[in-house]
Amino acid sequence: MSDVIETRGSGKAPAAKGKRNAAPAEISLGTLPSHIGFALRLAQIAVFQDFHRAVADLDLRPGQYSVLLMLHTNPGIRASQVAEALGIKRTNFVPLLDGLEARDLVARDRLERDRRAFALFLTEDGAALLQRAEAAVARHEQRLALALGEAGKPALLELLARLTATARDTPSPHRE
Amino acid sequence: MSDVIETRGSGKAPAAKGKRNAAPAEISLGTLPSHIGFALRLAQIAVFQDFHRAVADLDLRPGQYSVLLMLHTNPGIRASQVAEALGIKRTNFVPLLDGLEARDLVARDRLERDRRAFALFLTEDGAALLQRAEAAVARHEQRLALALGEAGKPALLELLARLTATARDTPSPHRE
DNA sequence: TATTGTTATACTCTATAACTATA
DNA sequence: TATAGTTATAGAGTATAACAATA
Numbered sequence: 001m002s003d004v005i006e007t008r009g010s011g012k013a014p015a016a017k018g019k020r021n022a023a024p025a026e027i028s029l030g031t032l033p034s035h036i037g038f039a040l041r042l043a044q045i046a047v048f049q050d051f052h053r054a055v056a057d058l059d060l061r062p063g064q065y066s067v068l069l070m071l072h073t074n075p076g077i078r079a080s081q082v083a084e085a086l087g088i089k090r091t092n093f094v095p096l097l098d099g100l101e102a103r104d105l106v107a108r109d110r111l112e113r114d115r116r117a118f119a120l121f122l123t124e125d126g127a128a129l130l131q132r133a134e135a136a137v138a139r140h141e142q143r144l145a146l147a148l149g150e151a152g153k154p155a156l157l158e159l160l161a162r163l164t165a166t167a168r169d170t171p172s173p174h175r176e
Numbered sequence: 177m178s179d180v181i182e183t184r185g186s187g188k189a190p191a192a193k194g195k196r197n198a199a200p201a202e203i204s205l206g207t208l209p210s211h212i213g214f215a216l217r218l219a220q221i222a223v224f225q226d227f228h229r230a231v232a233d234l235d236l237r238p239g240q241y242s243v244l245l246m247l248h249t250n251p252g253i254r255a256s257q258v259a260e261a262l263g264i265k266r267t268n269f270v271p272l273l274d275g276l277e278a279r280d281l282v283a284r285d286r287l288e289r290d291r292r293a294f295a296l297f298l299t300e301d302g303a304a305l306l307q308r309a310e311a312a313v314a315r316h317e318q319r320l321a322l323a324l325g326e327a328g329k330p331a332l333l334e335l336l337a338r339l340t341a342t343a344r345d346t347p348s349p350h351r352e
Numbered sequence: 353t354a355t356t357g358t359t360a361t362a363c364t365c366t367a368t369a370a371c372t373a374t375a
Numbered sequence: 376t377a378t379a380g381t382t383a384t385a386g387a388g389t390a391t392a393a394c395a396a397t398a
Contacts, residue, residue, distance in 0.1 A: 030245055050342075
């Protein structure tokens with residue numbers, strides 16, 4: 001829990017002779033570790049890296065996995081619905097879908113009753129890949145849950161949900 | 177805590193007549209909300225947006241604020257030390273520093289005993305801006321702490337630290 | 353030879369404006 | 376007029392390779 005980081009030479013250099021330097025060998029993060037945003041960033045990076053390792057064989061990033069999951073749970077859903085549910089802009093969702101379609105994991109079916117829109121489905125390959133991904137992601141989640149302890153995971157999800165709700169709803173702080 | 181999202185017309189459209197559509201009006205996120213990575217992403221986005229609003233007058237992003245804080249806590253520190261401590265690549269730290277220097281918030285002083293490196297300092301303007309930023313960020317943190325409840329913030333920081341440590345240290349899951 | 357800072361570059365994620373074809 | 380999907384584009388954040396000056 002020390003806020004001090006050793007930066008000199010990655011542990012290879014001898015114990016530093018210049019103690020009166022303008023640039024100290026030991027630096028402090030100060031109050032940074034007590035900032036929620038900073039801690040969130042570090043955790044997010046670490047968790048996403050672990051996710052990446054977990055599904056490395058399948059070549060899936062978190063966003064792609066989320067889309068496959070949504071299409072499995074909501075077959076025939078429209079593209080803009082998936083994008084909105086996942087917090088992705090419609091415009092950025094296009095290349096994401098293109099990539100999955102090019103790999104023949106999802107299919108776009110033009111709707112007859114509204115020929116502007118598509119119904120999205122998993123292909124057989126997509127369903128099969130999702131199944132393997134779900135198993136890998138379950139192991140990834142179990143690994144994290146183990147580190148969080150018995151009541152840790154639900155407690156964390158509850159705290160994160162409060163952050164999401166509060167920070168989202170908070171109006172501009174200086175103009176009320 | 178419902179996993180169901182209403183996407184049709186953002187609440188403006190009449191109650192949807194086509195109930196037998198291929199694309200249902202109500203879609204489910206399925207198991208996604210129980211994924212730690214997904215919850216982390218939502219919380220991070222919300223918290224960073226709140227941070228942005230909190231320091232909007234000062235035109236500071238989280239990374240820039242972190243650098244100012246580091247230079248205040250560790251005056252004379254070298255650029256690569258700051259970058260490493262914050263988890264930023266040296267190469268990406270250059271334009272970040274350039275921006276702060278262009279605004280006359282930080283100064284690079286060439287070190288005499290090692291003329292490859294710079295000692296970094298806050299300027300007077302930088303110190304003054306940091307002071308205002310710290311006040312704004314403190315209000316931002318208090319707002320979040322209020323939402324998390326009495327023991328919520330330390331509990332959250334503890335859980336996030338466990339995630340950071342575990343996910344970072346975990347070796348590749350399929351090759352042991 | 354190794355390190356500090358740097359340039360150039362590329363890839364991902366995100367954001368806005370504007371187009372098309374439909375409604 | 377409005378909506379679903381799309382294109383083009385631009386801005387951040389992040390990644391690697393390679394260079395000059397210095398150690």
